[in-house]
Amino acid sequence: LPFPVCLADPLLEDTPIIGVSQEFLHLAGRDFGEVLGQNCRFLLKGVPNEEISRSARKDCKNFCTTARLRNLSSLPTTTVLQSNARKNGDVFFNLMMLASVSTAEGRTLVVGLQKDMGTDLDLLTVAAQEDASKAHLANLGLVQQA
Numbered sequence: 029l030p031f032p033v034c035l036a037d038p039l040l041e042d043t044p045i046i047g048v049s050q051e052f053l054h055l056a057g058r059d060f061g062e063v064l065g066q067n068c069r070f071l072l073k074g075v076p077n078e079e080i081s082r083s084a085r086k087d088c089k090n091f092c093t094t095a096r097l098r099n100l101s102s103l104p105t106t107t108v109l110q111s112n113a114r115k116n117g118d119v120f121f122n123l124m125m126l127a128s129v130s131t132a133e134g135r136t137l138v139v140g141l142q143k144d145m146g147t148d149l150d151l152l153t154v155a156a157q158e159d160a161s162k163a164h165l166a167n168l169g170l171v172q173q174a
Contacts, residue, residue: 057114
């Protein structure tokens with residue numbers, strides 16, 4: 029897929045990543061072997077503590093906890109803005125949308141769509157966030173078809 033996306037399994041301990049796109053690896057500045065089996069929290073390594081959004085972390089954790097529920101037919105998406113860091117230490121604002129998808133076997137997976145929103149929160153406009161959210165919804169449709 030031509031955009032940053034990862035799949036995680038909420039039924040496994042700590043909701044590990046089970047698949048990613050090449051664009052996700054580019055965004056994170058990491059190789060596949062470095063992210064497979066990891067929780068997405070690895071993107072917080074290198075982010076100064078005062079720049080980590082506690083509410084975004086809580087929203088992500090709550091989403092993954094809810095995704096563990098059996099017989100879940102659908103789960104509303106959750107969108108958060110969080111400071112993340114690439115392997116080289118570059119910190120950026122990541123607009124993430126979390127969604128759930130069901131496999132053919134009926135298993136629920138967590139889809140994480142990411143968008144690098146730059147490094148300066150003062151330059152981040154509401155319109156830019158809305159445009160990125162619309163793109164996430166379109167990309168989610170592509171993930172659901174795959």
